[in-house]
Amino acid sequence: MEQWKKNLVVLWFGQFLVMAGMTMIIPFLSLYLQFDLGLSDTHEIGIWAGIIFAGNFVTSFIFQPIWGKMADRYGRKMMLLRSGFGMSIVMVLMGFATNPWHLLLLRMLNGTISGFNPASIALISATTPKAKMGFAMGTIQSGGIAGTILGPFIGGLLADSIGFRPIFYLTGALLFAASLLALFVVKEPFDRMKAAQRVQASVIEGFRKLSGIPQLTALFAVTFLIQFAMMSPMTLIPLYVQELHGTTANLAFFAGFVGSVTGLSNLVASPLLGKLSDRVGAERVLGVALVGSSLAFIPQALAGTVWQLLIARFILGIFLGGLIPAVNSLIRKYTPDGMESRSYSFNTSTMSLGNMIGPITGGALSGWIGIQGLFLLSAVMLMINAGWVYQSLLRKSPFSQQGKDN
CATH class of the missing domain: 1.20.1250.20 (MFS general substrate transporter like domains)
Structure with missing residues (x-):
């Protein structure tokens, strides 16, 4: 298999797991706040659920351009691995949260270190032949969409079968595995010397x-x-x-x-x-x-x-x-x-x-x-x-x- 195809397959699964991990909590977030984190007032649970879910996107909006600059300087693969391994650790820590503030801060930290998706797209764009660019972009996009669609469905099924906290541990382990696979399989022709000479x-x-x-x-x-x-x-x-x-x-x-x-x-x-x-x-x-x-x-x-x-x-x-x-x-x-x-x-x-x-x-x-x-x-x-x-x-x-x- 050509290297660009290997990159595409591995990063498709990475995109899927990242987006599934972000959306998997939707069906049970309110229940997690109620049964595991001690909230009882319905209005309070609704407010916390909205803030916690949005927290990830707030910090992601702020920090994405910073990681993009770093990727142009040190390589997309490095930023991809930084994000993948970092989010896997944060996801596991969410399973240890004992109050809503812990979960909010961890979701905001997750958004801060995120960047797997844009790094994946940038790496695919740099390694795919121009004649196949549209196909590659459509395929990598489908991985993120599949994760977004199936994430809540998988989260709902797992919540009923294994409980709330183990879902975070399982998701973190899968993200770690996907990042490990990217470490050994994904290759990027990135010239660090040339990038260092370029004015940033x-x-x-x-x-x-x-x-x-x-x-x-x-x-x-x-x-x-x-x-x-x-x-x-x-x-x-x-x-x-x-x-x-x-x-x-x-x-x-x-x-x-x-x-x-x-x-x-x-x-x-x-x-x-x-x-x-x-x-x-x-x-x-x-x-x-x-x-x-x-x-x-x-x-x-x-x-x-x-x-x-x-x-x-x-x-x-x-x-x-x-x-x-x-x-x-x-x-x-x-x-x-x-x-x-x-x-x-x-x-x-x-x-x-x-x-x-x-x-x-x-x-x-x-x-x-x-x-x-x-x-x-x-x-x-x-x-x-x-x-x-x-x-x-x-x-x-x-x-x-x-x-x-x-």
Whole structure:
């Protein structure tokens, strides 16, 4: 097997385990706070659960660009191993928490040392042949999506069978094993001498330089809006399903199905659309996927039955499957040499920002416009972003040939 394929296989499993570990606590976090950490007030449990879950994304948003700079200086593999082994230790420590503050601080520490995903993407982009870049980006993306989808499901099953604390120990052990596998199998042709001779701009200077490239600014906006559009109505979907379903029979099943069907179609579509982008160009796939995603939100707002909502969200997942792989391929194309890891880290920060702002904004606006209004707002924002992408990447403009010359 060619080395780039070995890298892809190992890092796919790494992406899966990292995202599964981050989302595995969703089904039992409130129960863990109640039965193991001593909280009894329902309102207090809800507040702590929200803060603890968000804590990971807050510190991740802040520290991703710093680790990106380090990766460009010392190599993506080193940052990948730092993150993998570090998160495995923190995950095990979560199982020893005795009060909510311990869990919050550990989740924030986990976000601080995270960086496995952007380091993986940067390493794959550096080792994969250009003709296979779209396929590789779609495949590595599917690993993260699979972990996000199956994480809560696995967490729920394990909580019933082995209890809450052992889940953290098991997840930490699996992360350690994946990092160990990456240590011995993954290879990166990184010239440290050349990287040391290159002038390393500060994080702020690096952001100014990268944000000065209009194509990258548009791509970062795509990443933010994807997460914002997906997360803003997420907490309200069970209530929307209840309204459409009209009965409590099988309500939990349908709510879970509606929540996961987008990820399932995304998982299938990502490698296929990534491969298509190798043939027709990532810019075209990105443009069509943005317009398609925007339009797919409209029937969700107009749905009259749960099945109509399911179909609309399944179609949305297909178009979303073309967005992130295309974004990752194009970030590599337009990023100046020596700043690839930093660029992917900034992109991950925008993703974390969308994860934070989306639910907060959705909850705040739902009282005025309802979940239907949130779906339509997402449609409008993605369509505006499609116009931005057209101006920056698709339209023949003076910037269209900048690429790495910047």
